[in-house]
Amino acid sequence: MKTGGFRNSFGKDSKRRKAAMHLIPNLFTTGNLLCGVYAILAVFNADYLAAAIAIFIAMVFDVLDGKSARLTNSTSHFGLEYDSLSDVVSFGVASGLLMYSWALSGLGTFGVAVMFAYVAMGAVRLARFNSTVALSDGKYFTGLAIPAAAGVVASMVVFDHYVLHMGAETKPLVVLLITLALSFLMVSTIKYRSFKDLKFKGPQQVTYLVWGILGLMLVAAWPQGMLFVIFAGYALLGPMERVFWLVARAMGKKVVVKPEVPSIESKP
Numbered sequence: 001m002k003t004g005g006f007r008n009s010f011g012k013d014s015k016r017r018k019a020a021m022h023l024i025p026n027l028f029t030t031g032n033l034l035c036g037v038y039a040i041l042a043v044f045n046a047d048y049l050a051a052a053i054a055i056f057i058a059m060v061f062d063v064l065d066g067k068s069a070r071l072t073n074s075t076s077h078f079g080l081e082y083d084s085l086s087d088v089v090s091f092g093v094a095s096g097l098l099m100y101s102w103a104l105s106g107l108g109t110f111g112v113a114v115m116f117a118y119v120a121m122g123a124v125r126l127a128r129f130n131s132t133v134a135l136s137d138g139k140y141f142t143g144l145a146i147p148a149a150a151g152v153v154a155s156m157v158v159f160d161h162y163v164l165h166m167g168a169e170t171k172p173l174v175v176l177l178i179t180l181a182l183s184f185l186m187v188s189t190i191k192y193r194s195f196k197d198l199k200f201k202g203p204q205q206v207t208y209l210v211w212g213i214l215g216l217m218l219v220a221a222w223p224q225g226m227l228f229v230i231f232a233g234y235a236l237l238g239p240m241e242r243v244f245w246l247v248a249r250a251m252g253k254k255v256v257v258k259p260e261v262p263s264i265e266s267k268p
Contacts, residue, residue, distance in 0.1 A: 121186045
């Protein structure tokens with residue numbers, strides 16, 4: 001009887017630990033959702049800088065969510081769906097409203113249509129990812145991930161607030177073009193590196209450490225500009241790689257040249 005009671009208590013403790021392991025990623029996802037809701041409220045109050053910062057914090061929670069789920073081996077279908085719904089709010093709706101209220105509201109119905117296109121394309125991007133997550137190799141994303149697109153939006157707001165100070169005539173046009181470009185990139189078939197295949201062991205570990213320290217130094221020295229450079233650079237990385245490989249493939253094609261056959265002179 002004592003042995004059976006010990007086994008039952010051990011089994012209960014194991015189940016509790018598993019439940020706690022599944023709870024940790026969902027708590028990070030809830031933090032992501034909370035930041036998204038706060039960003040929406042900040043947009044309503046015209047506090048665009050606070051909304052952009054809330055989107056950045058939501059990105060941190062989104063990264064911690066995935067990392068903790070993999071480390072604790074607690075990935076689940078529920079967690080995947082909950083994460084996607086939170087991403088739609090934080091990186092889709094909140095970012096779309098931020099762009100509209102910050103720069104596109106003066107365009108009237110057209111601005112609403114552009115904002116809706118961004119939110120809709122982000123939702124389509126997440127739906128496509130959920131339907132193909134079992135088939136992906138993990139090294140590349142198909143299309144720009146919606147958190148990266150939201151990072152471009154939030155960093156652009158911060159960059160303009162501290163550095164650019166775009167005028168009332170320039171801002172709507174610039175944001176309009178960037179919004180349309182992000183909408184296209186999210187649903188495109190352009191491959192983006194996920195950087196999950198980086199190996200932090202062996203001789204490359206020191207190289208990654210040096211680059212990481214340099215990157216942190218640049219961000220710490222000038223966060224207002226470097227955040228936009230990083231996110232915009234990543235958004236452009238996929239198209240640039242696609243163009244590079246297309247040009248390399250075209251240049252690498254061998255031109256078939258028929259060898260000249262020497263003519264044989266007839267003897268007199």
